Amino acid sequence: MRICVIGAGYVGLATGVMFGKLGHEVVCVDIDGRRLRDISAGRLPFYEPPLEKELRKLVKNGMLSASGDIKKSVARSKFVFLCVQTPSLSSGKIDIRALKTACRDVARAMAGADGYRVIVVKSTVVPSTTDTVLKPILEDGSGKSIGREIGLCVNPEFLQEGSALKDSMEPSRIVVGAHDKRSSDALARLYSPIKSSTFRTDLRTAEMIKYAANSFLAAKISYANEMANLCLRLGIDSEQVLAAVGEDPRIGKLFLKPGLGFGGSCLPKDVRALKQKARELDYPAHLLTAIQRINDEQPDEAISILKSVFKDLKGLRIAVLGLSFKGGVDDVRDTRAVPLITSLLAKNVEVVAYDPIAMSRFIELMPTIRYASTVEDALTQADACVIQADWPEFREIGRAQFSKMRNPVVIDGRRLLDPGEVEASGAKYFGVGYGRARRE
Ligand SMILES: NC(=O)c1ccc[n+]([C@@H]2O[C@H](COP(=O)([O-])OP(=O)(O)OC[C@H]3O[C@@H](n4cnc5c(N)ncnc54)[C@H](O)[C@@H]3O)[C@@H](O)[C@H]2O)c1
Known part of the structure; x- marks a missing residue:
């Protein structure tokens, strides 16, 4: 299977390496030329030694490549994973401009390409972003309809930096949020070699699972800190x-x-x-x-x-x-x-x-x-x-x-x-x- 990953950062490269190791042909697309050159040379743009070792092997044997050509990369792929950054704005809201740009580019690429492909949102986005913001961009730009000619999924990432490869290959769970059954079946099948509990949900539920999980982890840390601060004073x-x-x-x-x-x-x-x-x-x-x-x-x-x-x-x-x-x-x-x-x-x-x-x-x-x-x-x-x-x-x-x-x-x-x-x-x-x- 040919897989395209848009955004060659932590999540994109961990996803690309994971699918490469499962035997798929992966192309990682980014707008940062230096990043693309690093990846082509088998180097990660960040410090994660075990992931870099696997990346180098996959680049060498031709299973993973880097490209700035989104049109060609999307047209050749059956799955397109959106992994671009969604940082905070000063208001606390997330900045989805990079994601919208990537969606527009993917949509344009799909306009002239035949065949069914599944778009998978891996970037963390607040509930309702995929169905109310990204879906219209994908449909308007491609002239195709989601559910018939295009599949759409939300597949949040739970990896921890420092153990990105292990967390991708052995995830605690896989969440397949989907617009429709065909998209859901296709993504669940792609993940089937990975043994983990899989939760099949709609798009918004999948988006919320990521926020609910991270809020709980953050709550545990703040709880531990509050208890420790009290202990110190006692x-x-x-x-x-x-x-x-x-x-x-x-x-x-x-x-x-x-x-x-x-x-x-x-x-x-x-x-x-x-x-x-x-x-x-x-x-x-x-x-x-x-x-x-x-x-x-x-x-x-x-x-x-x-x-x-x-x-x-x-x-x-x-x-x-x-x-x-x-x-x-x-x-x-x-x-x-x-x-x-x-x-x-x-x-x-x-x-x-x-x-x-x-x-x-x-x-x-x-x-x-x-x-x-x-x-x-x-x-x-x-x-x-x-x-x-x-x-x-x-x-x-x-x-x-x-x-x-x-x-x-x-x-x-x-x-x-x-x-x-x-x-x-x-x-x-x-x-x-x-x-x-x-x-x-
Ligand atoms: N880093 C983590 O540990 C982690 C874990 C789980 C989820 N996430 C989520 O995953 C998403 C990605 O995070 P990250 O840490 O991998 O980000 P990152 O900043 O490391 O990587 C994002 C990449 O996307 C590229 N990019 C931006 N716009 C693009 C475009 N239009 N076309 C192609 N490439 C583009 C950037 O150049 C960059 O290389 C975020 O939503 C984040 O919240 C991150």
């Missing part, structure tokens, strides 16, 4: 509390780790978008508001720990370790490093930032702060360090590095380090929501 170790809470099968252990809050390309923007949609519907969505507010304020927990240690932060040098939204990835979208560093700068702190992989992307967000080339360089003469992302290499930080600091004070924003080991290495350990608890 002089209780939240780690023990949440470990015991998570043993309840109705709750579950994952995503119950307190820290500086959630970031990345999905959770913050999806919570914002669903909240905006609720507002349009005149529904107050109190839970979504609280999830977001807790997350927005969570980086301030690190600031309040610093204040409890130093009183006045003015003039201190603080190293921020880890700039991506989590360790193991180079994605800096909605990373908590931005609000954290912004708050530190507002308190006249000198910030020295370091990340093993994501630094060049982060520099585009905050070009004027100081960057260090190694962990040691970042820690030298620092009054404290804040671990913002859980990069495995930060686990290796020990006496040799701490001894370079003016004041060896560690604020662990991701519960990465062992408090006992840090203290044995001569540094003071404070975990966000844990550690030197402030007893009443």
Whole structure:
């Protein structure tokens, strides 16, 4: 089967590699020429080593190619997956301009092409976008009708960055939202080699499943943070509390780790978008508001720990370790490093930032702060360090590095380090929501 993927980003390339590995011939279309050249050379435009290895193999054996020619690529394919970005606007709504452009291009390509093909929306869009906005664009531009000459599906993606290949090949579930039975059968058949529970729904239900899932994950993190913030003020170790809470099968252990809050390309923007949609519907969505507010304020927990240690932060040098939204990835979208560093700068702190992989992307967000080339360089003469992302290499930080600091004070924003080991290495350990608890 020939498959066309529009938008060669995280989701597009993970989808392309997954279908390539299942034996289909995949063409990845993008408007970014540099991206296309990278893919043609077997290189990923982002950091995801296992996915890159498989991409290289597929490019080499001709099962996956990159193209800027949407017309030809769509005309030759039986399935067209739309995987372009849907970022937040300042209002919180999603920006679907790239998706509308891609739909217009796909529609034009279908106008002159014979045969039935299925258009699959993988980009995350708020419920009702596909049937009220994208469907008319596809029909008007192609002169064909959905349900007869064209199939239309919504197939949300649940992969996590850092494990994109595994999550695509072994998904927790497959959601096939479809306009009609023929589209649904075709997409379900395409996915049939992948063993996973499949939910066949209509278009809006599939769109909502993605938002409902991400809202729950975000809620779990904000819940863990709120409990941990309370534990800290009560002089209780939240780690023990949440470990015991998570043993309840109705709750579950994952995503119950307190820290500086959630970031990345999905959770913050999806919570914002669903909240905006609720507002349009005149529904107050109190839970979504609280999830977001807790997350927005969570980086301030690190600031309040610093204040409890130093009183006045003015003039201190603080190293921020880890700039991506989590360790193991180079994605800096909605990373908590931005609000954290912004708050530190507002308190006249000198910030020295370091990340093993994501630094060049982060520099585009905050070009004027100081960057260090190694962990040691970042820690030298620092009054404290804040671990913002859980990069495995930060686990290796020990006496040799701490001894370079003016004041060896560690604020662990991701519960990465062992408090006992840090203290044995001569540094003071404070975990966000844990550690030197402030007893009443
Ligand atoms: N990144 C994730 O972990 C993840 C997980 C699940 C769902 N999603 C959702 O999937 C969608 C894609 O996310 P992403 O992170 O892969 O985005 P991305 O920014 O990494 O990639 C999007 C790609 O689309 C390309 N593009 C934009 N307009 C185009 C057009 N008109 N024609 C062809 N290509 C075009 C861009 O150049 C870019 O390469 C979003 O809606 C996102 O919310 C993302």
